[in-house]
Amino acid sequence: MIIAIDGPAGSGKTTVGRMVADAQGFALVDTGLFYRAVTVEARRRGIAADDVHGLTRMLGELRIEINTSPAAGRTGPLLSIDGRDVSREAHDPAIAGELSRISGIAEVRRLLIEPQRRAAPGDAVVLGRDIGTVIFPSADVKFFFTAPAAERVARRRRELDQVRGSATPDALLEQEVEARDRADQEREIAPLRPASDAIIIATEGKSVGQVFDEVMARLPKH
Numbered sequence: 001m002i003i004a005i006d007g008p009a010g011s012g013k014t015t016v017g018r019m020v021a022d023a024q025g026f027a028l029v030d031t032g033l034f035y036r037a038v039t040v041e042a043r044r045r046g047i048a049a050d051d052v053h054g055l056t057r058m059l060g061e062l063r064i065e066i067n068t069s070p071a072a073g074r075t076g077p078l079l080s081i082d083g084r085d086v087s088r089e090a091h092d093p094a095i096a097g098e099l100s101r102i103s104g105i106a107e108v109r110r111l112l113i114e115p116q117r118r119a120a121p122g123d124a125v126v127l128g129r130d131i132g133t134v135i136f137p138s139a140d141v142k143f144f145f146t147a148p149a150a151e152r153v154a155r156r157r158r159e160l161d162q163v164r165g166s167a168t169p170d171a172l173l174e175q176e177v178e179a180r181d182r183a184d185q186e187r188e189i190a191p192l193r194p195a196s197d198a199i200i201i202a203t204e205g206k207s208v209g210q211v212f213d214e215v216m217a218r219l220p221k222h
Helices: 013-024 032-045 052-059 093-103 106-118 131-135 149-164 170-186 208-218
Strands: 002-006 027-030 064-066 079-081 124-128 141-146 199-202
Touching: 002 013, 002 131, 013 027, 013 124, 013 141, 013 149, 013 208, 032 052, 032 064, 032 079, 032 093, 032 106, 052 106, 093 106, 093 170, 106 131, 124 131, 131 141, 141 208, 149 170, 199 208
Parallel strands: 002 124, 002 141, 027 124, 141 199
Antiparallel strands: 064 079
């Protein structure tokens, strides 16, 4: 079974998706990590965020690996490039501008479709912005999370503090969320929008537990 959860940055999909994957015993695939990996590696190699040729050539050489285990006791890095752990770099808010530009490049998105699909070969909760519309349009169940910007910034801070182990300035997070929102909404290919058959989950003012319960109640019963 594929459970697709789409939504803007900080809408709660990562935290809730992890809980759903744990409850179901499914893999957890955060497709945003692929774009973060490309951005981190482009920075390391000195490839500009608008250098389409350089980025696509680089993509043909990369081995991006994401750890799909949702368990709190996960072993090994969350994200690696050619065996190098880049988990911390990938969640640095300072890469937000480049990440937004790179994730909006049509050829980059096209080249990452198959790697994202291969990351979820069986039962999985798949998180992103175009899962229900592009990556897994035939997903068994599709959710689309919504929340106002201020609440999403606060959630993003909590998520990053857990991953990075240190406090992240609000100004950086606001810039990241604004940049991702703008890129998601304005890009021509795979813009952020719910699939026609997606279940809309408004997370504003709800606890993580409440959103989790709402999602679990909408899953197919076996």
